[in-house]
Amino acid sequence: MSYAILLFLFLVLLGGVGLASNPAPHFGIVGLVISAGAGCGVVISFGGSFVGLILLLIYLGGMLVVFAYSVAAAADSYPESWLDPTIFMVFMMYVCGLVLMLVWIAVSEILWCRVPAMPVAGLVLSCSDVSGIVKMFTVEGGGLLLVCGFSLFLALIVVLELVRGSMRGGLCTTP
Numbered sequence: 050m051s052y053a054i055l056l057f058l059f060l061v062l063l064g065g066v067g068l069a070s071n072p073a074p075h076f077g078i079v080g081l082v083i084s085a086g087a088g089c090g091v092v093i094s095f096g097g098s099f100v101g102l103i104l105l106l107i108y109l110g111g112m113l114v115v116f117a118y119s120v121a122a123a124a125d126s127y128p129e130s131w132l133d134p135t136i137f138m139v140f141m142m143y144v145c146g147l148v149l150m151l152v153w154i155a156v157s158e159i160l161w162c163r164v165p166a167m168p169v170a171g172l173v174l175s176c177s178d179v180s181g182i183v184k185m186f187t188v189e190g191g192g193l194l195l196v197c198g199f200s201l202f203l204a205l206i207v208v209l210e211l212v213r214g215s216m217r218g219g220l221c222t223t224p
Contacts, residue, residue: 060087066143072136073128074120111201
């Protein structure tokens with residue numbers, strides 16, 4: 050199980066690097082999908098099956114809509130790829146930085162001889178992530194859902210305004 054968690058965490062880092070060094074919005078979507086799926090896999094690995102599923106639906110359903118609008122507004126005829134020399138150099142710099150950070154953490158853990166933070170003993174029979182679902186259907190939860198929906202709408206508007214720029218991007222109506 051710990052190997053699966055390490056694989057998910059590695060995929061979160063790899064997706065973040067791919068998202069940070071994206072040459073075009075098309076490739077940013079790939080990095081976001083990898084990070085979202087692997088992050089939800091980490092949550093599921095620690096016992097939050099329902100929370101992981103809801104987070105996956107929110108990430109892929111909400112934020113990919115924003116990326117779809119930004120791709121439509123900033124469409125290129127010939128988008129760059131990760132294999133272009135400059136983009137690949139930036140990608141490898143991010144990867145080298147992550148490797149150096151992981152080596153630094155591993156060396157500091159070995160030198161300080163710390164005890165693992167996750168306890169292994171005990172068996173939990175209740176599913177604690179489903180116990181908060183009742184709150185979502187009450188008065189407090191409905192307001193929270195409205196706030197979350199409004200914040201996603203606000204994020205969509207902000208991304209559209211940023212992508213539009215001075216030339217109006219894909220929304221331009223004059224030649």
